[in-house]
Amino acid sequence: MKTKSGDFVLPGDILGVSEEFVPSEWTYEEEGRIRSLVVGVVSVDNKNKKIAVIPKTSSPSILKKDVVVLGRITEVRGQRALVEIEKVKDSNRSLTTSYVGGIHISQAERGYVSRLTDEFRIGDIVEAKVTKVIGLDNIDLKTSEKELGVIKAMCTKCRHVMKKSKNEVICTNCGNKESRKLSVNYEG
């Protein structure tokens, strides 16, 4: 009945008993037995006495710390920008429900930020990293990394897509210049 790392398991298969391991990812405990939740392979961490299952199938998108997400700015307040999270980056599974995340002014960029409207504007497409998840309605995001930030911006005057030039963006239609927290992957 004992399993070892690399064993192929199906949902409900017994991995061990709760005295030997701490149930970790994709496992559950029932009546003192640790069982698998999904189709996958067993991974035993003997140092920390943890047992987990690595899914072989694709898995539903779950928001947790350090996951990179794509979203749209819906509101820019004094201290906080709200992001409607669209999907988890590099996942082809849709989110399980609609989520709104917040980027605090201190988490927008490395240095000091005097006004949040210099970083984001409504409608911008951003790439951000999850820093904290409490329940379903309290998700904190950050963009203070090189690969994070706005990847597509629109002109606040004419709503045309803007082009990147150094540390600002220029409207292709009216020539309006605006500042943003740009990602190195900006593709306006």
Next chain:
Amino acid sequence: MIIIIINNNKRADGRDFNELRPLKIEAGVLERADGSAYLELGGNKVLVAVYGPREFYIRRMQRPDRAIIRCRYNMAPFSVEDRKRPGPDRRSVEISKITSEALKPAVFLEKFPRSTIDVFIEILQAEGGTRCAGITAASVALADAGLPMKDLIVSCAAGKANGQVVLDLSEIEDKEGEADLPVAIMPRTGEITLLQMDGHLTPEEFEKALDLAIEGCNKINQKQKEAIKKRYGE
């Protein structure tokens, strides 16, 4: 009028009383679905697609603490001998409901609050026992979608045809026979998640038929496991 001839305890199609029809299950057959399965049981051909857990747009039906499973059982117009009028009818609405209720106990729905899991069961060809075939295939598709589950759900029917209690009724046995008893179970614990009866059975016959159906479920469960193992490898 079709007459079922039983010679030396064999059935119309030559099966033994406790013999299943030839069964084939395949997992992960559809590219765009999150999970899918294809099943053939005798003349039945069933295709199942699972989408989700995904955002549930009907706000009043959302549950704040868990996901819900929505099922759609649909028979193709060409699935039966006479053309079936397309669209939902009383029978398919009932089967959709009992299928979602049969699958529910196995899935950890509380892991996905406010969302929905959509299961589409398409009967491409029908030959008796499609609801059981649908449930069996749907559970493989749920596992293929990577949903956290306690166990696979297996379903199989038993019944009474020509005075004999038999396993896995075919279309003629279902129509001409005395009773039909579809059963779905979670094979690890033996918990029953679906139990229906059409027709009449004495208490003794019922016990016998139930035991027979559970025995059939366990056989089908082996095939389900093999299908998943074949798809995702040892």
